[in-house]
Amino acid sequence: MTPRQRLDELGIELPEVAVPLASYVPAVRTGDHVYTSGQLPMVDGKLAATGKVGERLTAEEAAGLAGICALNALAAVAAAAGGVDNIVRIVKVVGFVASAPDFTGQPQVINGASDLLGKVFAETGGHARSAVGVAVLPLDAPVEVELIAEVR
Template sequence: MTSVTDRLRELGVELPEPAEPAFNYDPVARHGDLAYVSGQLPKEDGVVRITGRVGEDVDVETAGRAAGICALQGLAVTAAALGGIDRITRIVRVTGYVASGPDFHQQPKVLDAASDLFVEVFGEAGRHARSAVGVAELPRDAPVEVELIVAHDARG
């Protein structure tokens, strides 16, 4: 069985440095064998580089790329909290928020980039329940924010 670390290497995917919270919250809260991952913005080198509302300032493809960045950030903070990416046993739930312009209704399509990444990396264990929610605004003018619930190896 291929480890998650090996699978990331095969895909040519590197996890970014975990984003540090700017406000009063934990990036990951653990309870039993579940880890609740706070909403992650599409930060690259600590900066949200893709900004604006989808369907107005940002196209669906670019928003999908932002969702993928959020997903990688989520994995990075989770790996840091658990002591390694290989401790994740399943992606249980993904909630995605899409800053949407008027008449934009393709939120699920935007979130598919994050969902596709999780399935590519974790196989069947990457399939998850999901909500894709359109909102008026997100912090730092981000087009997408993604939060996760993951199951993990709670031993040790």
């Protein structure tokens, strides 16, 4: 089954590529790899939630937002690669979690991105990953995700 077929089966539509907030591009292709810029949980051009995880949001809520970030990153990769079916595998995911001082569940939050990628890409969705707690993210977003994908 192709990534497009899995997205259809899951009832997921890739969003439009998010408009950059500053001086950068959403994704860059070099050879057989696409590197995305950090993607926020934007839905229809608006941030889906704000605040720190462990204060304003639970880890479960933030995991859902990480999934949105992953979809936005997939849209950027697909645009650079000529379509989602040209994505061969997900190589690396880096997730940033705006965390309350005592919050230590960053890996569980970024599971929201990893789990979504696994559903869409099956065995080629397995990836290396970092989940990092930070004090604050752009626009007071709770989570940000970037990824590296191998493409054809």
